[in-house]
Amino acid sequence: LFINASEASGRKIPETLFGIFxxxxxxxxxxxxxxxxxxxxxxxxxxxNTPSNIDPWSVxxxxxxxxxxxxxxxxxxxxxxxxxxxxxxxxxxxxACPVGGVGIYNPGFWGMNIEQGKTYKVVLFVRSLGSVNISxxxxxxxxxQTLASANIIATDVLNWTKMEVLLEAKTxxxxxxxxxxxxxxxxxxxxxxxxxxxxxxxxxxFRNDLFSMLQDLRPGFIRFPGGCFVEGDWLRNAFRxxxxxxxxxxxxxxxxxxxxxWTDDGLGHFEFLQLAEDLGAAPVWVFNNGVSHNDxxxxxxxxxxxQEILDGLEFAKGDAQSKWGSVRAAMGHPEPFxxxxxxxxxxxxxxxxxxxxxxxxxxxxxHAYPDIKIISNCDGSSQPLDHPADFYDYHxxxxxxxxxxxxxxxxxxxxxxxxxxVSEYAVTGDDAGKGSLLAALAEAGFLIGLERNSDxxxxxxxxxxxxxxxxRRWNPDAIVFDSSQLYGTPSYWMQHFFxxxxxxxxxxxxxxxxxSNSLIASAITWKNPEDNKNYLRVKVVNFGxxxxxxxxxxxxxxxxxxxxxxxxxxxxxxxxLMDENSxxxxxxxxxxxxxxxxxxxxxxxxxxxxSFTSFDLFRK
Ligand code: AHR
Numbered sequence: 081l082f083i084n085a086s087e088a089s090g091r092k093i094p095e096t097l098f099g100i101f102x103x104x105x106x107x108x109x110x111x112x113x114x115x116x117x118x119x120x121x122x123x124x125x126x127x128x129n130t131p132s133n134i135d136p137w138s139v140x141x142x143x144x145x146x147x148x149x150x151x152x153x154x155x156x157x158x159x160x161x162x163x164x165x166x167x168x169x170x171x172x173x174x175x176a177c178p179v180g181g182v183g184i185y186n187p188g189f190w191g192m193n194i195e196q197g198k199t200y201k202v203v204l205f206v207r208s209l210g211s212v213n214i215s216x217x218x219x220x221x222x223x224x225q226t227l228a229s230a231n232i233i234a235t236d237v238l239n240w241t242k243m244e245v246l247l248e249a250k251t252x253x254x255x256x257x258x259x260x261x262x263x264x265x266x267x268x269x270x271x272x273x274x275x276x277x278x279x280x281x282x283x284x285x286f287r288n289d290l291f292s293m294l295q296d297l298r299p300g301f302i303r304f305p306g307g308c309f310v311e312g313d314w315l316r317n318a319f320r321x322x323x324x325x326x327x328x329x330x331x332x333x334x335x336x337x338x339x340x341x342w343t344d345d346g347l348g349h350f351e352f353l354q355l356a357e358d359l360g361a362a363p364v365w366v367f368n369n370g371v372s373h374n375d376x377x378x379x380x381x382x383x384x385x386x387q388e389i390l391d392g393l394e395f396a397k398g399d400a401q402s403k404w405g406s407v408r409a410a411m412g413h414p415e416p417f418x419x420x421x422x423x424x425x426x427x428x429x430x431x432x433x434x435x436x437x438x439x440x441x442x443x444x445x446x447h448a449y450p451d452i453k454i455i456s457n458c459d460g461s462s463q464p465l466d467h468p469a470d471f472y473d474y475h476x477x478x479x480x481x482x483x484x485x486x487x488x489x490x491x492x493x494x495x496x497x498x499x500x501x502v503s504e505y506a507v508t509g510d511d512a513g514k515g516s517l518l519a520a521l522a523e524a525g526f527l528i529g530l531e532r533n534s535d536x537x538x539x540x541x542x543x544x545x546x547x548x549x550x551x552r553r554w555n556p557d558a559i560v561f562d563s564s565q566l567y568g569t570p571s572y573w574m575q576h577f578f579x580x581x582x583x584x585x586x587x588x589x590x591x592x593x594x595x596s597n598s599l600i601a602s603a604i605t606w607k608n609p610e611d612n613k614n615y616l617r618v619k620v621v622n623f624g625x626x627x628x629x630x631x632x633x634x635x636x637x638x639x640x641x642x643x644x645x646x647x648x649x650x651x652x653x654x655x656x657l658m659d660e661n662s663x664x665x666x667x668x669x670x671x672x673x674x675x676x677x678x679x680x681x682x683x684x685x686x687x688x689x690x691s692f693t694s695f696d697l698f699r700k
Pocket of ligand 1: 504
């Protein structure tokens with residue numbers, strides 16, 4: 081491998097090359113990154129044809145003691161369903177309620193993770209014709225052990241009343257539930273019941289452990305909120321940003337009909353922009369362009385959709401005095417968000433009205449926000465687009481062999497015109513298992529190819545990012561979690577090798593001998609902000625099953641010489657190609673860093689079979 085480490089002959093890699101794609105799929109947000117513990121907090125959840133459904137709420141007590149139903153009596157205009165609970169038993173007397181009372185419970189998203197010593201904010205809206213005395217508690221999964229509890233007593237709740245209580249957990253349980261119990265006869269209506277841990281990232285509502293997995297990737301951008309989630313199987317179920325802003329209790333929520341689950345939209349347009357800001361990643365907003373999987377708006381009728389998106393841009397970018405900017409300011413963010421990229425639709429290029437609709441959006445956005453970069457769904461990698469765009473979207477899901485070979489996909493793409501945004505890539509099918517070493521190695525090869533082509537590829541993100549193991553809608557995924565545990569798949573760890581590439585200098589590197597095309601390599605120079613030192617990083621994937629002794633010759637070091645002290649080698653491999661990580665063995669396949677034992681202008685390195693190695697050579 082010949083490397084010319086002279087930065088003068090190298091090229092800067094875009095700051096945005098490696099980022100992440102967050103889609104509301106697999107309960108990535110609802111029951112995942114968004115820390116709300118109550119599932120279906122407004123009793124609104126339902127399928128496309130079911131107006132409401134109280135699942136997973138359940139009743140505690142039999143029908144002779146209480147009757148639970150839903151009605152349309154909520155004080156919130158956009159989510160009218162409330163829960164009506166008629167308690168037939170009473171304190172004492174012949175029809176006494178059982179000890180502890182009767183009521184309802186919510187198990188959250190397959191169990192609430194209640195942690196000892198942590199505080200949880202419970203909010204609920206209540207109405208009753210008489211006084212109420214409700215015990216609010218966080219309990220173990222069977223309701224037998226109380227982790228934290230408080231009583232809500234109120235005499236005048238004739239009108240809907242917001243109640244709040246802070247609960248500090250005496251003990252913890254990853255499989256807890258919320259119980260609302262009473263022993264008083266009468267009718268109580270409940271609506272919009274929330275349990276939020278106080279301890280979320282900066283208090284912004286993001287589950288800390290999942291957030292830090294994202295932060296560790298140092299993403300240059302975050303694409304959101306989908307994917308197919310943006311399109312919907314039907315337009316009526318697509319993601320509509322205006323329905324996801326403002327006070328959480330007023331949001332209607334919606335049924336994501338592609339991934340088949342309800343979301344209360346606590347993680348909405350504002351929170352996605354906040355997430356991007358908190359990660360230091362450029363937001364990339366994908367919006368619906370009037371096209372879903374099964375229905376489309378005619379271009380002649382698309383203007384209201386265009387206006388909705390212009391309003392969404394004003395919400396993000398407008399000053400605090402503007403109509404929609406003032407809504408953002410009222411939500412606690414007077415400064416505009418730094419939104420510079422939008423994608424018109426997702427995987428819609430072949431749809432009848434896509435081009436027509438696209439042009440309407442394109443013209444209106446460029447007119448109002450000339451600085452915004454626009455991403456088309458049509459592939460411009462092998463032929464020019466027939467419409468204006470700053471980027472074209474490219475998705476690849478395939479076998480390991482194909483993804484590895486796709487490292488050369490952009491070698492011959494036009495060097496002028498729109499750049500590529502590889503917004504979804506992954507090895508899928510048998511090669512992937514639930515996240516295998518094989519998949520990660522093939523993807524690493526692909527990313528090295530993108531890095532080498534980063535004059536025409538500006539952004540790339542793996543998909544999907546998250547999966548809650550209790551609702552695996554898509555396989556594989558980068559980060560696997562349940563209520564309290566998580567691990568990164570090998571594909572997640574593979575992405576760590578590219579964190580330092582954003583904004584680094586790609587220097588020339590050539591593999592002289594690569595007989596079976598099983599090797600691929602690249603080299604960058606970068607400065608570590610942590611120690612302020614300069615490094616030459618050489619990344620090599622050995623996709624073959626033999627050990628390789630690789631000779632590396634480095635030229636063009638100018639005044640910098642390589643130092644053994646401080647130079648490291650990081651390897652991602654495992655004894656079996658199909659090895660995966662798990663809750664039990666979260667780092668079975670993860671990068672292992674060691675000090676180098678030989679460093680020089682000319683050196684020989686050993687590449688294990690089926691491995692990805694990064695040599696970080698410290699430059700004095
Ligand atoms: O990443 C999963 C899905 O794959 C996305 O929603 C969609 O864009 C693609 O088909």
